[in-house]
Amino acid sequence: MSSSYMSWRSSASNRRPTQPTNTSKNRGTIYPDLNQDPTPKPVIHFLAFALIVFLGLLQFLPASHFRHPSDPHRKWVPFNSHSSPSPTVKLTVDEDDGLIHIVSWMQCLDLKVLAVLANSTLSSSRYPDMLHFHFFTPQGDKDKVSFYKLKVLFPHSNLELHGQEKVKEIIKRASSEAEYDSLNLEEIAPFIIPSVHQSLTKFIYVSPNLILMGRIEELTGIDLSAHAAAAAEDCSNRLNSYVSSDVLDAIQRSASKPWISVTPYVKDACMPDLSLLLINGKKLEEFLEAVLWWSKVLNWSDRFLVFSLPP
Template sequence: MHDDDNFGVPKPFPPSRPPPSSVPSNAASRQPPAASDMGEGPQKPPGGQRVIPCDVEPAPRACSGLHMLALATILVLWGLKFLPATHFCHPAGPGRNWIPLNTSRHPADVPHHVGSVDIFSWISCMDLRTLAVLTNSTLSSSSNPHDLSFTFLIPEGDSDQLPFYKIKSVLPHSIVTVTSQKKIKDKLNVATPKGNFLWSFRNELSPIIIATQFSRKRHVYISADSIVKGNIEDLVRVDLGSYAIGAAEDCSKRLGDYISMDVLHAVQRTAPKGLVYTEPFDKDTCLLDFDVLIVEPRNLKRNLVDSITFWAKAVNLASHRDGIRLAITLAFYNDYLNLPTNWKRANDNTDILYYDGPKSVCSKGANLHQEKGSGKAWQQYLSQKSDAALST
């Protein structure tokens, strides 16, 4: 056979010699010939499908430490939602601002405040406007408002969370604690004679209840429906000495206007030893006014409640309120510090006035009705927007 018969078909080279190539060496390195062309490598599988060898390295394995770190981060972020709230925003607030949450609003036993002046008030009928006016007027008249803290005891059965949020929404910079009177009732144990007596006259005896059951620190008690015009620090600086309370006097009626001195002295002689004042009473003695008090609980006599109970039973007046006021006056007779007359609540130029705005009034049947205000002094301390937020 001649070479011309196989024109164009190159003869295979011996296995020991590589075939020449007209392709440049660098191109040959980029495109190696197939194994079948070289006469090497695996044969084609049945069916004629060509197997392409994998020329890409497998994906690197991820570091297990990063997996653990990511899982830990997710768990930490998920656990943050179980932390207690630090801020709140009341929907009825005028500014819808986030307010730092005061974690002391639910005291377990004795309230703890950052302020150095503790002010307490007891409200018999739920009305947040009066509490807001009391708070703002006291802060406005104070020389150091950041040192004042307020504790309000609201009627039992009412939640103390929503009132707290509402007051803080209109007075965000105030230090306020709101507590249900049910906590006081539970501590009093009304099943006992002493606890039942205190709870029966809780509105009149609220300063005594607070001092004996709730706070052991020196504090100021102010009636809820009040407007404070004077500097509350003036009261704080008063030296009580060995007295347990400092109170203003109500001289609109005297001791002799309520009870005969002969009857009073006869009861005094038959009283158990240590419960009553031993010297003769003066018929011109004024009754105590419990609207504003400075209270030093550590100086309270141990038998104070027993003394008030004795006089309340011994003095039988038509008005239970007058009877309990008379009993308190006789129990504290000549054993209190008389406060200046400017701290006697009135509607004139004194340091504390009667709240003169609209307020809620509770009747004996637990019915709630609104009374219109008779003045405008309260409007200086409560705007219309704040009033609307507290009334809803």
């Protein structure tokens, strides 16, 4: 036992204490608050300021493309701002105030659609300061918030919001309740507006969903002569697809109204495009009566044809 004890003491006595290594010498010495951040060069400041000024100036350039809110694909459409007007087209404006009046009727207010309509019209026009917009909305001039939003987008434009109540009242008085419910007010309202707003003697009606790519002032040079309105032809829709030729022949033989043509109707004639109209308000006295008469006669004719069909 003593031998084992001596061997343990000898091994223990032969151990040498290890000196701790100084690892601080391997690290870099830290001197706080002596190493400052690098100062950027003045050239970088100048370039950054020039970039900000350049981006700000880009906001004053006219719009070259737009996206229609009704387009599900949200494609960018370029404005046709480089087309030159026809030399044979003359510019005619309202004789009273020297403005080109543009009217649009919207059953449910959508500011995005109106903004696109106004922007496309102003951007493609050579005389944007001569355009005066009249937007007929459900609330009209009572909707101050919508008006100021449009003025923020188009601060230098002439635009007004009008109500629809008076126009609807005239149509209701001239028709029955069933006829009124079946009428498309967006197609009839443009012809009733001059009787409510007598200052609008001649104007251009534009559907709110329409995007104008050409110069709208060129339409004012069209000579209406004795006609109350002018519309473009839509040959994708034909007359015989809406009304039977037998019905038209029967109406011409039996009815005598000033709005019925004396000559036979062309059965495959192109239908008018009612989304863009040039209207002379001084010659619209009998229009509402004619529209309601045709609507009533055609509805009766459709019922008669259905009832006369063999079982």
